[in-house]
Ligand SMILES: NC(=O)N[C@@H](CC(=O)O)C(=O)O
Ligand SMILES: [Zn+2]
């Protein structure tokens with residue numbers, strides 16, 4: 001198989017950032033993604049519908065072309081101060097897709113995140129009532145918990161109780177990295193889903209740490225051992241429709257990653273579908289890519305599948321060494337390396 005035509009995919013977890021970064025990040029996303037769930041971890045955070053509307057306008061204004069519909073779906077950043085009114089207002093807006101939970105201190109720009117999840121149970125009850133999904137960065141932040149165990153600990157300590165207490169709340173465990181997460185999502189039924197990034201499918205912690213530390217592979221949740229990577233590969237290419245695409249493409253300037261204290265986040269928006277194709281090809285599962293990238297996400301979110309297609313071809317091409325990011329630049333995943341699939345027809349520009 002040398003060409004592959006897919007219903008246009010969407011990206012159900014992405015960081016576009018703001019200001020001059022949007023020129024690059026929006027263009028990379030809009031090249032072939034239909035809808036993008038835009039993460040709200042700006043500084044200051046996107047905590048209510050008004051801020052989300054303003055951010056969405058900045059994204060749309062940054063687009064070079066509006067010929068094809070590129071649909072940014074926004075999220076609200078859950079804080080200790082989120083009110084029931086914030087949730088009810090958000091639920092009325094079609095382009096406002098979900099509410100995002102960052103445990104305070106868990107990841108990039110999570111300082112404004114949640115300190116006590118239990119204190120927010122009344123807010124989760126409202127979300128359940130109005131059917132606004134909860135998206136979760138699922139890691140505990142206790143200093144005593146090893147960084148490689150933080151996702152599994154979160155599932156047991158926080159996610160399982162939420163699922164039990166709010167039986168109708170739709171939940172997406174974002175960017176899963178462990179077999180524990182795969183098993184949990186499988187056992188939790190169709191209202192609990194998970195996104196899987198391309199880099200967690202492509203890489204494990206040996207890639208990051210053996211033979212020298214690779215700061216451009218550092219992200220959160222951190223890459224895990226190979227057995228966990230294999231569980232993610234099994235989930236992405238398997239039968240369970242709860243697992244779908246979410247790139248977690250997260251740009252940081254080159255100097256901020258190549259630093260004594262490097263930022264967490266991997267940029268994949270320049271070739272996200274190509275990366276997934278590479279993994280699915282390696283697993284002889286290219287026939288499953290459309291379900292993962294284009295069908296399961298809209299089905300979970302209760303939104304229509306896209307009506308047009310994109311085409312990939314098996315062809316060697318080289319990823320640029322750097323990509324502009326505002327006045328600076330970033331180092332994209334697989335910078336300077338050869339990829340074997342390329343989107344050759346992205347539909348209308
Ligand atoms: N994944 C990351 O390592 N970083 C993300 C934040 C996040 O998704 O946790 C970012 O915003 O840079
Ligand atoms: Zn996250």
Ligand SMILES: [Zn+2]
Pocket residue numbers: 013014015039175248249250
């Ligand atoms: Zn993210």
